[in-house]
Amino acid sequence: MSQGSIFLWELLGTSVLILLGTGVVANHVLRRTNGNGGGPLFINIGWGFAVFTGASLAAPTGAHLNPAITLSLAIADKAEWSDVPVYLLAQLAGGVLGAVLCWATYKLQFDDHPEPGGTLGIFATAPQIPHRVWNVVSEAIGTFVLVAFVLFSPVFTDEGGIPNFGNAALGYAAVAFVVIVIGTSLGGPTGYAINPARDLGPRLAYAFLLPIKGKGDAQWGYAWVPVAGPIAGGALAALLFLAYPSA
Numbered sequence: 001m002s003q004g005s006i007f008l009w010e011l012l013g014t015s016v017l018i019l020l021g022t023g024v025v026a027n028h029v030l031r032r033t034n035g036n037g038g039g040p041l042f043i044n045i046g047w048g049f050a051v052f053t054g055a056s057l058a059a060p061t062g063a064h065l066n067p068a069i070t071l072s073l074a075i076a077d078k079a080e081w082s083d084v085p086v087y088l089l090a091q092l093a094g095g096v097l098g099a100v101l102c103w104a105t106y107k108l109q110f111d112d113h114p115e116p117g118g119t120l121g122i123f124a125t126a127p128q129i130p131h132r133v134w135n136v137v138s139e140a141i142g143t144f145v146l147v148a149f150v151l152f153s154p155v156f157t158d159e160g161g162i163p164n165f166g167n168a169a170l171g172y173a174a175v176a177f178v179v180i181v182i183g184t185s186l187g188g189p190t191g192y193a194i195n196p197a198r199d200l201g202p203r204l205a206y207a208f209l210l211p212i213k214g215k216g217d218a219q220w221g222y223a224w225v226p227v228a229g230p231i232a233g234g235a236l237a238a239l240l241f242l243a244y245p246s247a
Contacts, residue, residue: 003086006061010090011097013058014065014197018098019105020050022202025122026102030109044183052176056169063172066195067091068234072147075238088197095201096209099123102202103210116214123202123210124218125191125226132225138189139229140236142182146194147237149178193226200227 024046027035035042055063062079064070070087073079079087102123103110113119120126127135150156155171183192193199200223207218
């Protein structure tokens with residue numbers, strides 16, 4: 001597949017992932033919506049099936065949608081390093097575009113929201129107890145589970161251990177459930193970004209593009225955590241795969 005095609009499919013899939021994922025949070029947080037106050041499980045389920053939808057749309061590229069996945073597959077020798085920058089750029093751009101589309105969908109609700117300074121959480125993650133080291137650990141553990149599932153699960157691999165992304169509808173549904181369980185079990189400390197593009201793209205959109213009157217700070221001092229943690233966790237899973245490819 002050409003790098004241009006990789007960019008377009010990853011852009012589409014990541015945009016839809018972020019549109020639906022941030023959309024379910026907006027539906028929960030903003031007043032005068034049909035989902036106001038839906039709760040954490042409402043959000044976790046929404047994010048899980050946002051992953052399924054975005055991944056299904058981006059199936060031609062293997063539906064990485066996540067820099068931690070792309071880098072881990074490259075480390076595990078399951079993706080070409082020459083394609084990695086294209087994947088990463090498309091994923092980041094998709095994160096920005098998806099956030100903009102979410103804002104457009106809920107524009108009237110954003111205008112009506114009584115606490116616009118607290119709207120960053122619709123788009124980006126934040127820790128319940130700020131501690132950079134342990135926040136990174138939380139993100140790394142959650143991402144390790146996700147990437148290990150992708151690399152080791154028989155849903156994605158044939159008997160030779162080669163990723164079988166060409167016919168992976170069942171795999172994408174399985175990943176949706178993995179994302180849901182990560183959210184419900186491991187997402188409490190930091191909001192489980194487990195995807196640098198999922199956090200950094202919408203955070204950039206919030207800071208520089210979204211015209212939300214009275215919006216709060218983008219909290220750049222924390223922004224590196226949901227980038228570094230997922231990359232570290234995914235890399236550890238990839239190294240485990242290299243050590244035990246037939247585990």
